[in-house]
Amino acid sequence: MSKLVLRRLDRNNEEMLINFGPQHPSTHGVLNFLVETDGEVMRRAIPDIGYLHRSLEKIGEMVQYPGYMPYTDRIDYLAAMFANEGYAIAVERLLKIEVPKRAQYLRAISCELNRITSHLVSIGTMATDIGAVTPLVYALRERELLNDLLEALCGARLTYNYHRIGGVAFDMPEGWRDKVLAYLDRLDSSIQEWDRLISTNEIYRKRLGGVAVISRAQAIDYGLSGPNLRGSGVDWDLRRDVPYGAYPDFSFEVPVGCGWAGVVGDCYDRYYVRVLEMAQSSRIIRQALEKMPDGELTAKVSRKPKPEAGEVQSRIESARGELAYYLVSDGTERPYRLRARTGSFMAMGIIEDISPGLMVADLVALIASLDVVAPETDR
């Protein structure tokens, strides 16, 4: 932070510089915000990131192509499946491998299940940050059941390591399909329960409506993506607009914020887009389980792949926005350069611009509605 130039504070006007975090429960991980306040009103909030930097990009240059897969789990601990898939797609493009259809369907199912778990945490912690503690328990109850399903599929609850270069690791266990369908029935009714519990709660709507509005142009300028971008009214989803994997086979809608509780692009829109996306994920999983083709789980890939020299990029729609991997190969068995573009990092940039004029308590709502996860920001 040595290069950061702080404005000289006006002591006569009750201005203060407050450290918000890094050990604050509302910052969703180890994040620090330098908040210039004037009473309850913020003049500016400057995010200070890097506490969770684990050199995951440098590790990618040290291990071989298949060996990096377990490390991608650690990029975003709430949505590890997307990091798996993005990396797998990048290496497949580098090696020019065609993924079998069944593997693509399993990828779509596992990713959409993971999207539901991630959004459940997001909306649950958002309610808690605002002050409604009860909904978090409901969200985590649903997520536990889903974690059990993912555990049966992949062998772990958070660090899945399920996708492989050229396919997926395991087939569905016996009886798993029926369990998922039973869970989805439960989820559809629990989303409506969730609406009755908190989404239509007048206090909650008034607390979030019209707060921290990100306009359409601002969202595009700052490179927001995923639910944050759609919350600002931009109709853009990589699953539909730049389709990858099995997504062209499914019909689903892309929920876009339309000012449910006030202005387009406020905290409530970003929150409610996530709730609607869970229902869409449920739709996609149902279609995928129905249309699931038979076939191989992985394409034929060498255990020690040596791609030709070149560079590729992969983009996928993660739970936290666009997740892109940029890989440069120099013809050896390790990547020359690996770069990950994550949604949380881009979302952090906009906080400094949105924060002036907000209340200090609204900063918590803004961070929660952007669904910032610290390890994904820092990598």
Added chain:
Amino acid sequence: MPYTIDNRPADVRESLYFPEIFQAIGLVVKTFWRNAFFSRDPNPDILERDRTHNRVATVQYPEEKVPYPIGYRGLHRLVPRADGSPRCVACYMCATACPAQCIYIEAGEVEGDPIEKYPVKFVIDELRCVVCGFCVEACPKDAIRMDTGEHPTATYTREGQIYDEKRLLRGPPVSYEKDPWLVRPSRLTDAALAADRAAARPFSSLGADEYSQTPGFSSRTLAAEAKGRSGA
């Protein structure tokens, strides 16, 4: 949209405020007494629980445990043969596949056999392990598995997390029938499998006992020793 947000204005009863308040308090009190006086169905599968009386969805963890699914990546073990010797032939496939480089193997020749090898030392540093399961997938002999259903236990010392072949070699010498790890079908006949199972030692507490191995033992010192020997 699959469903719309139901946000109609309040009707007369709701705008009177008190009936709704008392209804909510009544619901809370009713749920409280019901959950307090009726016993909970202890079925670990929460979706299949009997919810007629008690609707608590918790699992009281240390007393009740949700069984791990087959394929759960737990603590490693070395699979023994029926006679108790390890199946491992010290081929270094797992050590090569390991992205965290936490496996150390030292191969030795079986006496009186011109071909067969066995691991003199087989050490896994569980503190370095990223629990990815690549070692299990790489093994051509199905000799290393993560099917114990245990976590690496908490230890007071770092040495306690370093598992050598004495602690790793345990459990039944079998491949389970519905086993996602098993890539190749077992060549054993059903009778041989049943005999193996009957002769198997059960999962011992040896792996959980950090004092069952030499103190000061680590994969790094072993690697340094081996390097020194080969250099000399």
